[in-house]
Amino acid sequence: MILDTSKYLGKCACGREHTLRTKLVVCEYGALKSFDKYMDDCGLTGFRTVIYDTNTYNLPGITHIRADQEIVLEAKGLHSEKGLIEDCMKRFVRKPDYVVVVGGGTLMDFGRWSAWKLGIPFVAIPTIVSSDGFTADICSIIIDGQKKSIPMQAADAVICDMDVIAGAPMFLNIAGVQDILAKHVSIADWKIAHIVSGEYFCQKVCDMAQEALDIMDRCAHEIAAGKKPDLEAMAYTQMLSGLTMQILSNSRAASGAEHLVAHLVEMKPRGFENAHGLHGECVGVGTLMCARAYHKLAQRESVTVHPFVPIDEEWVRWEFGDLAEGILKENENDVLKTFDPQSIAEHWQEIRQVIAAIPSYEELNLLYADIGAKHTLEELGIDPAVEDSFLDISSAIRNRLTLARMTRLIEK
Ligand SMILES: [Zn+2]
Numbered sequence: 389m390i391l392d393t394s395k396y397l398g399k400c401a402c403g404r405e406h407t408l409r410t411k412l413v414v415c416e417y418g419a420l421k422s423f424d425k426y427m428d429d430c431g432l433t434g435f436r437t438v439i440y441d442t443n444t445y446n447l448p449g450i451t452h453i454r455a456d457q458e459i460v461l462e463a464k465g466l467h468s469e470k471g472l473i474e475d476c477m478k479r480f481v482r483k484p485d486y487v488v489v490v491g492g493g494t495l496m497d498f499g500r501w502s503a504w505k506l507g508i509p510f511v512a513i514p515t516i517v518s519s520d521g522f523t524a525d526i527c528s529i530i531i532d533g534q535k536k537s538i539p540m541q542a543a544d545a546v547i548c549d550m551d552v553i554a555g556a557p558m559f560l561n562i563a564g565v566q567d568i569l570a571k572h573v574s575i576a577d578w579k580i581a582h583i584v585s586g587e588y589f590c591q592k593v594c595d596m597a598q599e600a601l602d603i604m605d606r607c608a609h610e611i612a613a614g615k616k617p618d619l620e621a622m623a624y625t626q627m628l629s630g631l632t633m634q635i636l637s638n639s640r641a642a643s644g645a646e647h648l649v650a651h652l653v654e655m656k657p658r659g660f661e662n663a664h665g666l667h668g669e670c671v672g673v674g675t676l677m678c679a680r681a682y683h684k685l686a687q688r689e690s691v692t693v694h695p696f697v698p699i700d701e702e703w704v705r706w707e708f709g710d711l712a713e714g715i716l717k718e719n720e721n722d723v724l725k726t727f728d729p730q731s732i733a734e735h736w737q738e739i740r741q742v743i744a745a746i747p748s749y750e751e752l753n754l755l756y757a758d759i760g761a762k763h764t765l766e767e768l769g770i771d772p773a774v775e776d777s778f779l780d781i782s783s784a785i786r787n788r789l790t791l792a793r794m795t796r797l798i799e800k
Pocket residue numbers: 400401402403404406590591592593
């Protein structure tokens with residue numbers, strides 16, 4: 389599949405003018421054999437520096453593309469940290485005209501950061517496609533010991549050679565399936581926020597997210613039926629998802645209340661002390677919990693709401709311990725203050741319709757079990773007792789309007 393991203397650009401019915409740095413996305417078997425042609429198509433010429441790590445350099449199926457300088461970083465201990473990236477940049481024999489990175493998400497940040505620093509383009513050659521970061525413009529990096537997600541330059545081109553990607557372990561691909569199926573919830577959250585508060589919404593971007601979701605849903609059911617995974621289509625959905633983030637400059641279409649489980653697993657508040665799991669696995673369990681909670685809410689034929697009250701400080705301190713200050717700060721300008729709570733009650737039938745499009749907990753749970761995906765809190769080392777307060781805990785950690793967060797305005 390070759391995706392010419394120009395079809396998403398320009399003036400849109402949503403009122404905005406959409407732009408994308410990424411011009412070309414390729415997901416094909418043998419794609420690296422045509423790499424030079426793709427670079428010509430994108431107008432990328434001149435001194436080419438190619439960055440690998442010791443793992444990706446030696447991958448089976450890898451084609452080493454032509455390079456004016458090749459840098460192979462030691463894979464052991466490699467992580468996205470500013471100092472390490474600057475060390476890598478010191479190895480540049482001259483300022484490249486563009487940087488090409490061959491690797492996974494961590495290595496991409498080396499290319500993203502150095503290209504941004506030098507004001508040059510970068511090209512991504514993913515060796516694994518279990519996440520949607522390759523076409524996004526977010527850099528997740530540790531600066532002075534603190535992990536930061538900074539909007540930064542997106543790749544000018546992303547070239548996935550399926551011969552390379554086909555060698556990745558299946559559990560990583562399965563986690564990638566869960567990350568895309570999370571859109572069952574994230575799209576619903578975005579639509580509901582728009583209905584209730586008038587938050588910005590773009591049908592075109594929503595359709596891109598929906599297309600990624602529909603394709604991945606088909607792929608997941610094929611895997612469940614014992615068919616060979618359609619890796620090309622699965623990679624394509626990740627690329628499409630990343631492009632929605634690049635267009636919006638945020639993850640609205642890709643990440644709703646379900647994604648917060650992944651953040652909680654990293655933050656380790658009460659009940660999550662021993663939590664662990666891949667991003668997609670955490671998000672998968674979050675999707676199940678949201679599906680269950682949202683469908684339960686939708687059983688109510690009407691709801692009563694009450695006026696906004698700030699988040700309960702005592703509860704935050706008990707639940708989050710040392711993390712409480714950060715959580716309270718996140719909730720300072722609570723998005724729940726920005727609209728009339730009555731709007732939830734008035735639009736309740738529309739909200740129920742949006743929820744109706746989310747598969748049931750039972751259906752999703754069965755699918756995850758059939759494809760060998762993690763699907764219980766216990767598998768992630770999370771205390772099952774958090775299930776009851778899950779919506780409250782997760783929505784407290786990010787000030788984004790989701791149905792989970794709105795439950796603070798709905799009478800129990
Ligand atoms: Zn638009």
